[in-house]
Amino acid sequence: MTIKVLICDDSALMRSMLKSVVEAQSDMVVVGLAPDPYVARELIKETNPDVLTLDIEMPKMDGLDFLEKIMRLRPMPVVMISTLTAAGSDATIRALELGAVDFVMKPRATDPDALAASTAEIVDKIRTAYRARVGRPRLATSQGKSAASDTSRLPDLPPRVVSERLICIGASTGGTEAIRRVISQFPAQCPPVLMVQHMPEMFTGSFAKRLDSLCAINVKEAEHGERILPGHAYLAPGHSHLLLAKRGSHWYCELSKADPVNRHRPAVDVLFDSVARLVGPAAVGALLTGMGKDGARGMLAMRKAGSWTVAQNEETCVVYGMPREAVSIGGAVDVAPLPDVASRICRELSRGGAAGRQVGA
Structure with a gap:
């Protein structure tokens, strides 16, 4: 070659x-x-x-x-x-x-x-x-939060789901577009979303602002110690790991400059591991396109803790690396094409169950 x-x-x-x-x-x-x-x-x-x-x-x-x-x-x-x-x-x-x-x-x-x-x-x-798998991109346009994007927005979720559940997403190469395709479909009334995209620190702020202009939910770069709220998505800054923390009955963002994991900081595994420990069956996790294996072990930890998990399928990944690793070790409850990831997440949340409590289920 x-x-x-x-x-x-x-x-x-x-x-x-x-x-x-x-x-x-x-x-x-x-x-x-x-x-x-x-x-x-x-x-x-x-x-x-x-x-x-x-x-x-x-x-x-x-x-x-x-x-x-x-x-x-x-x-x-x-x-x-x-x-x-x-x-x-x-x-x-x-x-x-x-x-x-x-x-x-x-x-x-x-x-x-x-x-x-x-x-x-x-x-x-x-x-x-x-x-990489490349093709003609479907571009988003920004006309404010009320404007339709190139994807269909899903119906609002039940109040109990919004207040009690948590969504976490990880991605790398090809992930900026994949994350946009997923969270632009989320309704304004949805659980909090925590996200890791492998990206240097000077770009994560711009990426968060771009997503915010295209989504019904509010999107921002995560800050250390801020409370996590429904209807909001928090993107890990490029200089720090993003972890979930809990004080009393509330969840908070925690940032860490600990050593890179899988050569990355922020690392998806770090986020997923913290969610597995603190949320378990109340969380859902998605691992999207990317090179390497970051997020696979953390997704398996989430599934073992009772979380429902989904990996993007090979045909719609720009690079089928991270999702493939998650599937190969049994971390994914479901495998879905990118256009269906958001709807499957919302369907699982609406069901109110905790599929995947046992690996191999």
């Missing part, structure tokens, strides 16, 4: 640096270097690359505009590499909505240490993109 990579960046120095990084790998080859989207378009036709790395800010055509055209006319795995992924986190969220598999911050040419640190991330994400 040799991964054919096309590099599109307006900086000649950055194109050279990225070419050196990619071609140092035994399983990769650079098939073209493009200084702008117009050259990249012709090289895509000539070389048929497996993965495109794409800058955001370029002459002649903005990288986001080019990405939108690519995903509409010739869907392919794209990894965004740009300085704007740090300063313009909104642009990065938009790129993921448009269909980019992932992103990395462009290493500074004047900082050899930064380049060395970025090398492993760049090649790892190119390999992940190569294995």
Whole structure:
């Protein structure tokens, strides 16, 4: 297997640096270097690359505009590499909505240490993109919380369910769109939602705000010590693990800067383990698309504690890694395509049961 990579960046120095990084790998080859989207378009036709790395800010055509055209006319795995992924986190969220598999911050040419640190991330994400399932994205539009999204909103849940149950969700590669598809279907009256998406800290705030503009529930970045309320969703900040805490009869968010788990902080396993300990049968858990195994062990702990759990199926995952691990060790009570995950969660909540109390049930 040799991964054919096309590099599109307006900086000649950055194109050279990225070419050196990619071609140092035994399983990769650079098939073209493009200084702008117009050259990249012709090289895509000539070389048929497996993965495109794409800058955001370029002459002649903005990288986001080019990405939108690519995903509409010739869907392919794209990894965004740009300085704007740090300063313009909104642009990065938009790129993921448009269909980019992932992103990395462009290493500074004047900082050899930064380049060395970025090398492993760049090649790892190119390999992940190569294995990703891509297609034409269904884009959300924002016209306020009363506006319809591209998914059907589910009916409000019974008051007792809203006040006594808890939903937790974990995701990684491809997860920004998967999480949006799920929670945009949740009704305004629903139990609290705790979420972990593998994402650097400068992006989680923008992602939470974007979700808030599209959902009936209120979405925010979690803060340490804040009380968890129905009708609200709390996203783990990119710098800390998110855990569930309980004081008296109330639940609270707890943030921790403990060591990464499964190479991640925040880690899905950390959240799921805390929910298993404190909530058990009153919780439901969903594990969505992502590379690796984070969340699988925690989902199994939730199921053993009596929680109902669902894993996204292979056919609708961008990367079928984390859900596959959960299914393989018996952590998932149910397996569902992405469009059905929200309805199955709400159906289980409405039932009021605690399916999955016994592993293997």
